[in-house]
Amino acid sequence: MEHLFITPAGRLRERWKQAFPGARAAVAVAEIGEATSGPRGIVWLDIASLPPAERSAEVQAAAAFGWPVVVMAATPGESEAFQLLNQGAVGYCHVKAAPEQLREIALVVEHGGFWMPPELMQRFIALSTRVVPTEAPVEPELNELTSRELMVAEQVAHGASNREIAAALDITERTVKAHLSAIFEKLGVRDRVQLALAMNNIPTYSTVN
Amino acid sequence: MEHLFITPAGRLRERWKQAFPGARAAVAVAEIGEATSGPRGIVWLDIASLPPAERSAEVQAAAAFGWPVVVMAATPGESEAFQLLNQGAVGYCHVKAAPEQLREIALVVEHGGFWMPPELMQRFIALSTRVVPTEAPVEPELNELTSRELMVAEQVAHGASNREIAAALDITERTVKAHLSAIFEKLGVRDRVQLALAMNNIPTYSTVN
DNA sequence: ATGCACATTGTACTTTTGGACAGGTAGGCG
DNA sequence: CGCCTACCTGTCCAAAAGTACAATGTGCAT
Numbered sequence: 152m153e154h155l156f157i158t159p160a161g162r163l164r165e166r167w168k169q170a171f172p173g174a175r176a177a178v179a180v181a182e183i184g185e186a187t188s189g190p191r192g193i194v195w196l197d198i199a200s201l202p203p204a205e206r207s208a209e210v211q212a213a214a215a216f217g218w219p220v221v222v223m224a225a226t227p228g229e230s231e232a233f234q235l236l237n238q239g240a241v242g243y244c245h246v247k248a249a250p251e252q253l254r255e256i257a258l259v260v261e262h263g264g265f266w267m268p269p270e271l272m273q274r275f276i277a278l279s280t281r282v283v284p285t286e287a288p289v290e291p292e293l294n295e296l297t298s299r300e301l302m303v304a305e306q307v308a309h310g311a312s313n314r315e316i317a318a319a320l321d322i323t324e325r326t327v328k329a330h331l332s333a334i335f336e337k338l339g340v341r342d343r344v345q346l347a348l349a350m351n352n353i354p355t356y357s358t359v360n
Numbered sequence: 361m362e363h364l365f366i367t368p369a370g371r372l373r374e375r376w377k378q379a380f381p382g383a384r385a386a387v388a389v390a391e392i393g394e395a396t397s398g399p400r401g402i403v404w405l406d407i408a409s410l411p412p413a414e415r416s417a418e419v420q421a422a423a424a425f426g427w428p429v430v431v432m433a434a435t436p437g438e439s440e441a442f443q444l445l446n447q448g449a450v451g452y453c454h455v456k457a458a459p460e461q462l463r464e465i466a467l468v469v470e471h472g473g474f475w476m477p478p479e480l481m482q483r484f485i486a487l488s489t490r491v492v493p494t495e496a497p498v499e500p501e502l503n504e505l506t507s508r509e510l511m512v513a514e515q516v517a518h519g520a521s522n523r524e525i526a527a528a529l530d531i532t533e534r535t536v537k538a539h540l541s542a543i544f545e546k547l548g549v550r551d552r553v554q555l556a557l558a559m560n561n562i563p564t565y566s567t568v569n
Numbered sequence: 570a571t572g573c574a575c576a577t578t579g580t581a582c583t584t585t586t587g588g589a590c591a592g593g594t595a596g597g598c599g
Numbered sequence: 600c601g602c603c604t605a606c607c608t609g610t611c612c613a614a615a616a617g618t619a620c621a622a623t624g625t626g627c628a629t
Binding site: 541 | 585586587588
Binding site for chain 4: 312313314324328331332335342343
């Protein structure tokens, strides 16, 4: 496994040599543009001192080389991270990552995985759930609901509190609760939050319990 | 490195034994709920024959165990993948993945990486660039949330209770409440119901008081 | 008339939620 | 070094939500 560090300085940092004794350094990927047929390796791209505008192109060039590309940034930022990963990088870490960290990353990417700081990963996954189309809409059997229950359910679907519902329907809060209990039972939801989501055709996980 | 396969059948498939000769099998994570202090291992969760509704909870439970969780699905779908990763899984593969593949995945996740099929990863990246881009906020206010707050908000957006959120994020209920208070303040909503609706771009008319 | 579903309300209770007040830690920054 | 932010936690408390075990009334169908 070869390790190729692309860095403006053109020379390896101590940290890198510690991580991979046999590592090589270069100023640009173009400098070694033919080893595609040799043994697999990893390209480590130091973009810390690169103008932001050139980074994307640099990653593309490195990715074109055929080896997994790990980007090393000085100030890991989420928008940059994903832009660069989108350009073909498979790793994104801090330029001052410890040797052990680098070896971990190497293991991950050489086996087809992606690597980025855990916080970033968490955040992106969280964000993704917002845009990924969730099929399987849990279409509630609203037919099961009586007319009065349906009124209450609609109020909840719009975020109303029990007190507000009581006022709107001119009934007691107690009665609202009674209707709600019946609704929960019929629709198989646990509480008003899940009801509100179900009424808007939004699936809920953690429906258990 | 221990390999624990959670599968309804309770017994190892040939493929798994080939991949990890020392692997163990169990019907549920609860069955072995104390080895947290022992050597690190990986939990392989077979959700192929599990009702979709229970999968999320199962992943949560497995994640609570403390080991990296790899979900094995019969028909890998992107929405499910992201949901389950959001529940704490760090891997998502086909239940019939080849032994070599499993070993690759094991290497990746045991070194802190994430693994999912390349197509999914591509899709994931592509989607994320749509959400994250610097100055293209889908909901401007969401940018005000910190990373942790966003995670909590996501959970609420899917109907989770404080207790479930606490378990999922491995924090106390108190902390969840703290985050929620901050979220309510920042997003200008009154309670978790309105937050859940707001997160799903559903207007609420009773925002007053 | 009898049974039944629906709507309504009551009391009492547990659970959940959310806020108030008060900390503690860790990392980044001037 | 303080200062700030994010993150995490605690106790105490009050409101809201939800459940359990009721009762009452109305209309409708068998």
